[in-house]
Every structure is written in structure tokens, then in C-alpha cells.
Amino acid sequence: MEILIAIAHILGSIIAVIVFGFLVMLVAAWESERNQKRVLEETSVSLGVKVKDLNNEELAPKILQLSSERFSSELLRNRLSDFCGLIRTIWGWLGSLSQVLVLVAVIWYTITDSSENAVYAWFVVGMSISFWVVSVVFSLICKLFTGRYPGEAKQARKVAADWLKNQGSETT
Numbered sequence: 001m002e003i004l005i006a007i008a009h010i011l012g013s014i015i016a017v018i019v020f021g022f023l024v025m026l027v028a029a030w031e032s033e034r035n036q037k038r039v040l041e042e043t044s045v046s047l048g049v050k051v052k053d054l055n056n057e058e059l060a061p062k063i064l065q066l067s068s069e070r071f072s073s074e075l076l077r078n079r080l081s082d083f084c085g086l087i088r089t090i091w092g093w094l095g096s097l098s099q100v101l102v103l104v105a106v107i108w109y110t111i112t113d114s115s116e117n118a119v120y121a122w123f124v125v126g127m128s129i130s131f132w133v134v135s136v137v138f139s140l141i142c143k144l145f146t147g148r149y150p151g152e153a154k155q156a157r158k159v160a161a162d163w164l165k166n167q168g169s170e171t172t
Helices: 002-047 051-055 057-070 076-112 115-146 152-171
Strands: none
Touching: 002 051, 002 057, 002 076, 002 115, 051 057, 057 152, 076 115, 076 152
């Protein structure tokens, strides 16, 4: 019976982390959509056109120029945003790695020492929540100081470069 309880603790914690990860992904998708809408609104105001008119091919050079100026790697705030993006990425990897290591250690000690150690698998859920909260707070601090979310400028430059690459392949 003890082994079933140990398995339930370990599987339960894994399922809880997966559900939490799914919820975090839903929040991230919503936030990404909201940020995209904000960028579109700022672009429309800067160009003096309606948001729905931004899809006009004639505006593409102006939008590209505006994006290039706004998200240039020459601006300190964009460099800081990109650096914060790197830090947040490393933080995410560190969080995932530490959660896996703790789970492996719990499983190891549950098998080799005592099935009572399985209850410690729930620390992984707490770690997951803690790493996410720190990441959110860090992102908000980055937004406060740079006006950009971590990595936002780099992502905007990548989108612009991809668009230019695709435009070049369409014309040939």
C-alpha cells in the first residue's frame, strides 16, 4: 500500500506541474496577443492610420522603417530588453533543470531509501510556481525600466528580418 501512495505522490506532482505549465502557456498566449495588439495600436498612431489599414502593402516600408527605429539594437533600452530576455531564458532553463533534478532525486530516494520520501515530489510544484512568479516579476521590472518586455526588441527585429527575407523570396 505504501508503494501505491508513493506512486500517487510522484504522479500527482508530475500531473500538477503539467497542468500548471499548460495554464502558464495559456496566460502567455493571451499576453502575447495583448502585446501584439498594443504594438499594432502604437504603430497605427505613429503612422496616423487605422489599425485595420496596417495590412496595406503600401504602408509596409513605413512600418518597417518605424519598427527598425523603435526596436534598433543601437538603443540602450532595447539592448537591456534583449539582455533581460537572455536572463529570463536562462532562468527558465535553470528552473526546468532544477525541477527535473529534484524529481529524479525524490524518485531515487523513494526507491532506494523509503517510500515516505515520495511526498517530497510536491516540492517540484512549489518550485515551478516560484520560478514562474520570479520570471513574471522580472519581466514587469524589465518593462518598467526599458518600456519593453524581455526580448521584445530582439523578437521584433527577427520578425522584420523574416518578413524582408520572405519578401525577397516572393519577388524572385
